[in-house]
Amino acid sequence: MSTDCTNQGTSGSFSLYLRVCCVIDNLGRSFIIKGNGINRYIFCPSVLPKPCQSVRSCKDLNSTVNGNYNIYPDGVTPVEVYCDMNGINCDGEGGWTRVGYFNMTESGATCPAGLIQKNYTNIDHLLCGRLANSSTCISTTFSTNGLTYNKVCGQVRGYQSFRARAFLNFQNDIENFTIDGVSITHGSNPRKHIWAYVGSYSEARTDTQACPCSTGYSGGLDLNATFVGSHYYCESGADAGVGFSVLFATDPLWDGQQCDDQESTCCPANSKMPWFYRSLDTQTTDDIELRVCSSRTGATHHTPLDIFELYIK
Structure with missing residues (x-):
């Protein structure tokens, strides 16, 4: 040889x-x-x-x-x-270890423990999200196997079901992070914010139920003064002229596509959407938690997911 x-x-x-x-x-x-x-x-x-x-x-x-x-x-x-x-979707350099993954478009895919499989009539695969009338957030945790890291990268794709209200009831308290969307954190007591994927009411809104990144936003929330900062994506999947009692299957959330009207500034050309990249202030071995949240406990406000992928380095 x-x-x-x-x-x-x-x-x-x-x-x-x-x-x-x-x-x-x-x-x-x-x-x-x-x-x-x-x-x-x-x-x-x-x-x-x-x-x-x-x-x-x-x-x-x-x-x-x-x-x-x-x-x-x-x-x-x-x-x-x-x-x-190769890290093309992250920092452009290799060495990323995948610690979390599900893709409900793949044959035989199931939701991770903690998330609920949801079936909608207008999409051809199951989604993962909250139970009707459950607590505001439902979560699953991904083990990092004790690896030391200070960089996190990943992607999330979801859908708007009925209304989404963005940061309407937002409190500057990560333990009570009531948004319509997804919260990715590490650690506990308190959790530490990594990234948020947020759904808003519609592409044309500028009020308290709109994305703070939207043109003409008048909701009064300054995320830079909170733990969220600029580490979030926000988008609506609601199609104009369609009632809100549906899953908006034709416009997935946070994919950087179909960002129209006031929302166009939330999907800049230099964005990696649906991928995020975050360099943390310190190194850690914390496991990472994915929470699917709603600002209300009722049955009508959901942002279920079909793709999630998470890497650390």
């Missing part, structure tokens, strides 16, 4: 052999790697090579290939994760 099958290289970087054979899907397979006019023949054993245990997170992989890898957060126990090794 004409490759350095056992050396890890310098500065902790992986050899070609380890970069290939520490990938779960490659176990038990053989490969021919071509480069610089040289063919390298690699056969991966049916179990992971022992040096893979030095990979504590995706940051430790010397790879540019996105995919499933085994990492060893505690240096002993393997955990299979998906690694984003």
Whole structure:
């Protein structure tokens, strides 16, 4: 075998052999790697090579290939994760470890524990959200496996069901964050804000039920004076001339599309919507909580989700 099958290289970087054979899907397979006019023949054993245990997170992989890898957060126990090794949707650099994911458009997908599967007649897949007449927020928590991080990146896609009232009953208290939308936080006592995805009444509103980012907003709320700051997205899915007793399935929330009327300023051309990126002030190992919230406990105000993806680094 004409490759350095056992050396890890310098500065902790992986050899070609380890970069290939520490990938779960490659176990038990053989490969021919071509480069610089040289063919390298690699056969991966049916179990992971022992040096893979030095990979504590995706940051430790010397790879540019996105995919499933085994990492060893505690240096002993393997955990299979998906690694984003180019970070196009985040900071443009690789090494992102995925800690949360669901996509209800995929066959067999289910909602994570804590969220409720919801069926609407005008969309062809289930959504995840709150129960009717439940508490204002319902949540699920994603483990970070004890990894240390200070950067968070992800995406959320949801829909407006009936009315959404943005920050109408907003209190500057993260423990009572009553919005119509999604709150992403870390830690506890108190929680710490990462990002919010908020639904508003309609694209044409400028009052207290509108997005604060909308042109001509007159709701009087200065988010820069709160824990939210600029770390939020806000959009309405309500189509003009349509009654509010429906799920607005044709205009998903927070995707940066169909931002019309006063709402156009909420979807700037340089936005990564539906992706967010946040660099935290300090490093942490906190698990991350996703809360789907409503400003009212009634059955009519919902922002159910179908796509969620979360990375840390």
